[in-house]
Amino acid sequence: MKMIMTYQEPIVEKREYVLLKRLISLSNFHFDARHSEEIKKLSELLKSAKVLDEEQMPQDIVRLQTTVTVSQFESSDMRFQIVLPDAVTIKEQHKSVLSSIGVACFGQVLGSEIQIISEGIVKQYSIVKVNQPNTTKSSVSLDHDND
Numbered sequence: 001m002k003m004i005m006t007y008q009e010p011i012v013e014k015r016e017y018v019l020l021k022r023l024i025s026l027s028n029f030h031f032d033a034r035h036s037e038e039i040k041k042l043s044e045l046l047k048s049a050k051v052l053d054e055e056q057m058p059q060d061i062v063r064l065q066t067t068v069t070v071s072q073f074e075s076s077d078m079r080f081q082i083v084l085p086d087a088v089t090i091k092e093q094h095k096s097v098l099s100s101i102g103v104a105c106f107g108q109v110l111g112s113e114i115q116i117i118s119e120g121i122v123k124q125y126s127i128v129k130v131n132q133p134n135t136t137k138s139s140v141s142l143d144h145d146n147d
Contacts, residue, residue: 009049011058012045012052012106014053016063019064027039060111063132068105068127068130071128081093081094082094082096084096100116100118110128113126
């Protein structure tokens with residue numbers, strides 16, 4: 001049986017924290033009003049986050065370049081990679097860290113329940129798999145058959 005870690009606050013790697021703080025500070029110059037709510041949410045997330053060095057980062061935390069699988073009740077799973085806004089491509093199934101689902105997942109742990117409000121509709125998801133690039137133990141999931 002898998003043990004799911006829980007954390008009191010979002011966890012963010014130090015270099016990603018600095019990068020995202022810069023992105024937020026430059027957001028007035030690079031993004032239109034469509035992203036204002038997500039920028040505000042990301043800013044709040046970073047204020048409450050626990051910032052760790054790379055070697056301290058748990059493998060089950062969603063961060064930049066992480067491939068995430070989320071599950072929604074009575075729906076198929078959705079798999080995507082969290083990237084910076086300028087790296088988004090539909091073909092590669094990327095989601096910007098400034099998208100509703102990207103900011104909701106960022107800094108969260110495997111097993112977290114996230115909530116997104118889109119066009120007045122509340123959607124709830126569970127993070128069921130976290131795959132980190134370029135690591136020795138790169139994938140953790142709630143499905144013990146897939147590791």
